[in-house]
Amino acid sequence: MNPAMNESSHTPPLVEISGLCKWFGEFSALYDINLQVNSGERVVVCGPSGSGKSTMIRCINQLEEHQAGTIKVDGREVMPGMKQIEEVRRDVGMVFQSFNLFPHLTVVENLTIGPIRNKLVSKTEATERAMHYLERVHIAEQADKYPPQLSGGQQQRVAIARSLCLQPKIMLFDEPTSALDPEMIAGVLDVMIELAEGGMTMICVTHEMGFARRVADRIVFMDFGEIVEVAEPETFFNSPRTERAKLFLSQLLGH
Amino acid sequence: MDRNSPPPEQRKKRFTLVDLLLFSALAALILYAGYRVNDVLVYHWNWSRVLGFLVKYDQESESWVANLLLQGLATTLRLAIWATVFATLVGVVMGYWRTCQNLALRIISRCYVELIRNIPPIVFIFIFYFFVSSQLFPAIGIYNIDRDNPWVANEVFAFLFGDPALLDNFLAGMICLSLFEGAYITEIVRAGIQSTPKGQWEAARSIGLSPFNVLRDIILPQAVRKILPPLAGQFITLIKDSAIISLISIQELTFVANEVAATTTRVFETWILVGAMYFVLCYSFALLFAHLERRAKRSQR
Numbered sequence: 001m002n003p004a005m006n007e008s009s010h011t012p013p014l015v016e017i018s019g020l021c022k023w024f025g026e027f028s029a030l031y032d033i034n035l036q037v038n039s040g041e042r043v044v045v046c047g048p049s050g051s052g053k054s055t056m057i058r059c060i061n062q063l064e065e066h067q068a069g070t071i072k073v074d075g076r077e078v079m080p081g082m083k084q085i086e087e088v089r090r091d092v093g094m095v096f097q098s099f100n101l102f103p104h105l106t107v108v109e110n111l112t113i114g115p116i117r118n119k120l121v122s123k124t125e126a127t128e129r130a131m132h133y134l135e136r137v138h139i140a141e142q143a144d145k146y147p148p149q150l151s152g153g154q155q156q157r158v159a160i161a162r163s164l165c166l167q168p169k170i171m172l173f174d175e176p177t178s179a180l181d182p183e184m185i186a187g188v189l190d191v192m193i194e195l196a197e198g199g200m201t202m203i204c205v206t207h208e209m210g211f212a213r214r215v216a217d218r219i220v221f222m223d224f225g226e227i228v229e230v231a232e233p234e235t236f237f238n239s240p241r242t243e244r245a246k247l248f249l250s251q252l253l254g255h
Numbered sequence: 256m257d258r259n260s261p262p263p264e265q266r267k268k269r270f271t272l273v274d275l276l277l278f279s280a281l282a283a284l285i286l287y288a289g290y291r292v293n294d295v296l297v298y299h300w301n302w303s304r305v306l307g308f309l310v311k312y313d314q315e316s317e318s319w320v321a322n323l324l325l326q327g328l329a330t331t332l333r334l335a336i337w338a339t340v341f342a343t344l345v346g347v348v349m350g351y352w353r354t355c356q357n358l359a360l361r362i363i364s365r366c367y368v369e370l371i372r373n374i375p376p377i378v379f380i381f382i383f384y385f386f387v388s389s390q391l392f393p394a395i396g397i398y399n400i401d402r403d404n405p406w407v408a409n410e411v412f413a414f415l416f417g418d419p420a421l422l423d424n425f426l427a428g429m430i431c432l433s434l435f436e437g438a439y440i441t442e443i444v445r446a447g448i449q450s451t452p453k454g455q456w457e458a459a460r461s462i463g464l465s466p467f468n469v470l471r472d473i474i475l476p477q478a479v480r481k482i483l484p485p486l487a488g489q490f491i492t493l494i495k496d497s498a499i500i501s502l503i504s505i506q507e508l509t510f511v512a513n514e515v516a517a518t519t520t521r522v523f524e525t526w527i528l529v530g531a532m533y534f535v536l537c538y539s540f541a542l543l544f545a546h547l548e549r550r551a552k553r554s555q556r
Contacts, residue, residue: 055390061460061461063457063460063461077411086463086464086465087463089461089462089463090462090463092461093461094458095456096454096457096461096463098454100452100454100455100457100458100479101458102455102458102459102473103477104476104477104480113462113464113472114462114463114464117465117468117472118462118463118464159458162462163461163462166462166463
């Protein structure tokens, strides 16, 4: 399905984080994070709020600057203040909790502005590509509306399509369903599942444990800015090794 | 009442008795003031001489042409429009510098804003005139401009910049006003940029836009919509502030009005007329900006 899978023993990991540390002022937000994500792999990151999940994935495309350790994306090291950070960001799609669509641009303009300004394709090609991805997230009929006219679920699917338009190598999801009304969540998760089944490499920060069970190759459990446990979904949900993971799961599934 | 019946009628706003009383009281006050002026001052109003300075009949071309006051109004308008353009340029650049990462740019823009905001306008204008424009313009040769140069001696130039003979005078006033108002526009632009939610910056960066494109395509268009009302207010303030630069002999409306008041000795008439002219000018711009604002709001939906 994914050509990179066949030669995985030779290709370096798509994302390689080692010894990552990050402080907000005096507060240690991340400490000694080590994580490798291979091409085609789906990783779900979970943990209590404030455990550093979002901060970790935001370091990958340098929306947050880390202070120690190394991050490599597709073999290339990313670091604070680097000149070609835009090239890395094109390869790393990101979906935010609060959608962050551009309210002054139509849906289709939201999708085309990235490819056009990055001079990847012509304007007509960018529009074709935008319509293609809008169809993939089942929302093509809304192309000429403005984001505030859409429901939260629709906006989030547009946001996913906006990232896909740059044809990234990996997608980062930062709690994509946390700001949605309950009846909107399924539509967004369906799109994410389709993406995963299409072979997209993904790192998802989410509390949707049903989704995690279904698509994740690995679950990464974080607490107090550290990775506490990494396991396959079945193992993690049925017999977590650590006490902290047990506590977290009991709180999450308790009622 | 069933589901399809129309909603109950709302009470209409009426001109009530209280309103009537208020307006009559106000009218009485104005009438009394008018009576006092007439009776106590014993002032003989004579509008004809002052009005004669609006337009005059030109014997040579046998037509009505603008006289001093209308010429002054034209200069004020020209000055205001050019100063608005340059003040906006200065304001956008400096406003961005106020928010950017680079420390040197932040210091420069901060100094500019604080320097101008904390000096009275008149003092700034004198300092600018004596030390900057009177030194700088000869240095770059504006005083020696050739009046017969075809670039200068044509109608388009006169329309845009007024009389070429007064070009250095006009430029001094324009730059002075631009720098002065630019400081206030800087602060408005800064507020607009900073009020754009953090998520917009992050989303724009995450799709690989360069810092310049983030600003031009994502942040500024949203900021401009938000700052349109204060910006419009500032532009109208700029027109009114342009009266101050009459002090450095820029021949705009207030300067001309001073001369007219002196030659006709009809002080009251002159200033009432000039006040009305400023009002018409500023209020037309206020209406124009209100219209633009409504349109910007509509396009956002």
